[in-house]
Amino acid sequence: MSEAFRRRHRGDAPVLDVRHLSKRFGNQLVLDDVGLEVLPGEVHGLLGQNGSGKSTLIKILAGFHDPEPGAELVMYGEAARLPMPAGGARALGIAFVHQHLALIPSLTVVENLRLNDLATQNRVAINWRREAEKARATFARFDLAIDPRARIQDLPQVERALVAIVRAFEEVKDATAGGRGLLILDEPTPFLPKAGVEQLFLLVKSIAADGAGVIFVSHDIDEIREITDRATILRDGKLAGTVVSKDVDHDGFIELIVGRKVSLFQSAKPDLTARPVAARVASLSGPMVEDVGFAVHEGEIVGLTGLIGSGADRVPSLLYAAQRARAGTFSVGGTTLDLATILPEHAMAAGIAFLPADRLGAAGVGSLSITDNISLPVLSDFMGAFGLSWPRLTERARSLGRDYEVRPNRPELNLSALSGGNAQKVLLAKWLQTEPTLLMLDEPTQGVDVGARQTLFAALNGAASKGTAILVASTDAEQLAQICHRVLVFAGGRIVDILSGDAVTKDRITEACLKSTTLTALHPREEAA
Amino acid sequence: GPAHAAPDLEAAQAIVDEHSQIPTFEPPGEPFDAKACMADKKLFSVPTSSSIPFVDGIETSMEEVAEEIGFEFQQWKNQAQPTQWVQGMEFAINNGFDGIDLMAGIIPSSLGPQAAAAKAAGIQVFATHWADTTTPDDPAATHSFPIPYTRVGEIIGAWITVKTEGKANVLIIGSDDVPATTPYRKSVQATLDKLCDGGCSHTYVNVPVAEWATKIQTNVQGALIADPTINYIVPIYDSMSQFVLPALTITGKKGQVKIATFNGTPFVIDLVRQGEVEMDIGESLGWIARSTIDAEMRSLCGLDVPEDLYVPLLIFDKDNAETAGVPAGFNQGYGDEHVSGYRKLWGLE
């Protein structure tokens, strides 16, 4: 086996060695005889398209799903039980950042931080004051100021991610001290700004340096190539191969993941500011946003970006009245809306559509079918002589599923049964079918695989070319560079920079963000010192 | 009470004595050949609730009596759901019964439509053991056969007067949602006023049947603490006693405050035997069953019908409680004159 990467303890047994792993949901074989080996001190990438089975594999290691019989698990050279008994993962020194963070929104930060201890060990006489102090201290070491008594649901998405990450690192650190430890990060980066990601990588490296193994799931090839030593690629639940990361280039990875060559989508960047204005925002103020004004032109795709707390991500939800703005006007088509008073239905009536980032919380209902979710905005078009025509609705859902490459394309499935990326395709389809004047998206490709992204981008571009103006709030410089005609860079709730034309590149955007202000992200003193 | 009060203890004692010995049977009407005239008749009975042992007991012994006489009798088991009563009525109408007996508390006009339909179908509707003799007959029924609740009130009033020599402070608990309650408790109050000659005071608390468990105890406690001079409690239906007793225990009034009540429910007679309850007026369930059947047969056979049910009332106190059996039963302690009495009356002997 390859020695091409740094190995802490030469000759040590692998941290994790799992073989013949299969998992079936109903009649769908989601994992098919997959194997994965992680060595001490190794950062191991886990790649694959949406629905390829990454999270399922991880959830099996967490003991959430039971694998099909015949799977073998060896950790630190000793055979371990599968299916993983409750609390077994923790006993084996495995710490997780799950794809959906595994936090309980209605409970406090400190409770969530201690969730796994409390879950697995019997403690009495818990002194919550001391727990909270400890939590504060911990956050302080990461240069974070998160109130341990705040409830998760009151924190912004970023800080929630930070809580989950800190929790995992604390847990794995203890284990590593005992010469064991496996850290599993299932798509931790989408919530983080570029700088945050860099700090995360520092942490990951230091943990690996202490001899722990790390499994790192991401859809961002550059991240994978930057941080991982080796990478295992899943394709439709089957093992597509394990490679040494630095031996494979960007396109090589994409080919491995998708199984064929993919030409990265790249929109031309004409200056559309001459076009008639589709929507104009004036003096918008609200939580984390100060006196913002800009215009979007017909067929133009405008990116909104910035670091944590820059307020860029707030703009769409303020414009759509998902959050209440303090002041500001918003003119779309003919109508002018007073942002301090409008309701979502007014925005909708004015031809605005909004796809929030919180996929199953705010964008779609997991317990309802794809048909139900997709058809909600367009029910009026399906009124037959006898009210709603279900056959037609189902047909619409199926055809949209086809167009947007939803896998599996079964409109009767509950939305919750789809993997994150596929759910996102469905929800984008839900809104694009309404052919809005202005479409606003918040982190549209969060957790969407590289193949699916191209589909989404093409769809967005298609809509734009039909004249739809599009606002994309995202911290993903790469995707902004791929699709945007203009990018507005935010800091402290204000627009501090505007990139357009050839200036819209991944590096320029990143640069603009970084120099826009100093950031407050993951930054442990250990590394600083 | 006021000093000038001159309670009429003799009168009170007389009432008490009259109901303290085992009743003797006086024929409530002319003898007739029941077997012959009932041969082709069918009688249907809807009790207010088959889950009330007292009521279910009446139904059962009515069944036995009908068996004995030899005519078809069917009861409609239910759980006090008016919709179930409706079903019962319609069942009787659809299955060719000659009489429907609404037993022990169903107000005929609270099933107006069905009663009307029954009459229209030539079926006689009887309301038995539901109201007081002073209550006007319910027009919805062919005949109402009430029982003397006012008399019960007099007995209790008299008892308390005798026991306290006309110096009682009585807490009366009733349920206005039961039709008989108002005349009954008014008679208790009136009797106290009359016999004590102003020496007795009384307060009334209304607790609907559905709320006995949640309200009786708290309200009795409140009353006892608010007015420590209360020395008698009259739960007008004896099943209330079980919620009164804990109130006595918890307020430490056990022994000081006496309970006098009515119905002759076995567990209360047991409590009488154990001295927890001072007295309980009982009515023989077999006697009720027979007088009910008797009255209804007379009506079905076209004879002239009695005004009310012939139900003697018997006082159970510490002395005669065990005559009701240990543990007490519904039908013991009243003697058995009615059994042979009615057999003769119906020409079965």
Added chain:
Amino acid sequence: MSEATATPGAAPINWKRHAEAYALVFALVVLFCVFGALKPVAFLSWANISTMLGSQSVLVFLTLALIIPLTAGDFDLSIAATLTLGAMMVAVLNAQMGVPLPVAMVCAIGAGAVIGMVNAWFVLYFRIHSLIVTLGTGTFINGIVLWISGSSTISGIDPVLVTYVVVTRVFGIPLVFYYALTLAIVLWYVFGYTSLGRRLLFVGRGREVARLSGIRVDRVRFFCFIASGMISATTGILYVGTIGAADPNSGNTFLLPAFAAAFLGATAINPGRFNAFGSLIAVYFLVIGITGLSMLGIQTYVQNLFYGGALVTAVALSQLVRKREAQDFS
């Protein structure tokens, strides 16, 4: 949530789905046959069937009132009290105060609407859990009923009401059954085939999603409470019409049966969702059992055993058909 419901109009006939959707109907038929065999003459008579249909329509009505807020994700424990109030108001106004029947009925239904508004106001303005609000208002309303009725039964209502509820019959079945049937059809159509029904469902399943899809969540919930209040009050009127009198207690005994029927009904016809015909089937499934037992003159405690046992068993079976996929009403 079953795929079945989620596949409105799915093309290929799906046997699992139909088995699931019609399991309860099947159980109902079986039960009917059993009692039919035991008491052929009385039980199978059209008279008996029409009696069963007619006498329990009140419960059907109340259950239908209940599934409206349930679908929108709110509990309404005040329906039974509202029923009792509606009944008592008609009785007091018409029988005691001589107010003409139509006026009395309008007042009763108006009261139901007010109750709905009060519930909605506490739930939506103060953001209190609907369970606790309606528990409180329910008790409060009971107090009002005891007050206006002097806690006694009131009869002597204008016979016209009775005539149009139980006396008049079509095919031997009292009109009240057809009222219930009509309401069921209306709800079935609204829930299944109008965008209003869809909005209700989304409000119940995902308030935030509904809001961001331009649905006025609070308004929808508001009207659901009002609807259940008004229908409950109407149920009260029909109850008076059925027994010709109003008493202050018996109405409350409908609360748990209505919940039972609503949840049992959610396992039938359109499994996983509260639905009108499911509720209808559920009510009559339970009624057949109770009626059969009383005809056989069996001890009444058996009725409780049957009621509870049948409820749980029926749902358990339908869960087996769904491969025990977790029930999710929210």
Added chain:
Amino acid sequence: MSEATATPGAAPINWKRHAEAYALVFALVVLFCVFGALKPVAFLSWANISTMLGSQSVLVFLTLALIIPLTAGDFDLSIAATLTLGAMMVAVLNAQMGVPLPVAMVCAIGAGAVIGMVNAWFVLYFRIHSLIVTLGTGTFINGIVLWISGSSTISGIDPVLVTYVVVTRVFGIPLVFYYALTLAIVLWYVFGYTSLGRRLLFVGRGREVARLSGIRVDRVRFFCFIASGMISATTGILYVGTIGAADPNSGNTFLLPAFAAAFLGATAINPGRFNAFGSLIAVYFLVIGITGLSMLGIQTYVQNLFYGGALVTAVALSQLVRKREAQDFS
């Protein structure tokens, strides 16, 4: 004591939160003073206070039984029926069949455990909504009670029980109150300061997450049902001890009050979470009103008005303090 539990973590004293946590206590005190002023002698007498404390302990017990499954996210509507069964079993076994009291009590509690298991089995194995399962089992149990009791009241229980429940007093307060207090303290500690208690909460608030963190969710829920079953049965024993007899119906009337107290209690002490002392306060808040009204000799229907009105108003006020932030028990 509790703010540490309320939102774990240390911080400068937070007045808003204290106001929120003690609003109900304050309301209780106010109510107490009002009646104290209206009826100084009687109401403020120690006799009255000890009576109130003693006579409602049964409801406190039942409410505490209820908040266990509620915290774990399950409804248990069978508690009241279980209470009745527990009471009736002691009565039948001890009074009628002469089984010694301790044995009878063990049997009753055992029965409670069995009921818990049955509930858990249907909920967890068949994945049926706990509301419908416990609704069904509750009705079923009522049937059993009617059966074993011949639907009649049974008295003549060994006086020892009564002695150790209400007759014996400490500071003039019957022992039963101290039993309830003890249970409250135990639950307060378990919920607030042990990982077991937190696991309940995690299971109730996020089943998926709880499982991901290695909690045996089903096992936790299983034990919650058993706990509520056993405590409910124990409550039944105390009920017999308070009344000295067991009747087949009265126990069921505790169901709604217990829910009311549980939800009202969740607005106090540790707002937003079902908690022991909150429940305790809630019960006595309501009983003070009832007792006061009965002492003033006001018509009893007013007690319903107070009960319902106070319940809703109290919660509404506490919501105002919380700036009407939505209640979220799941």
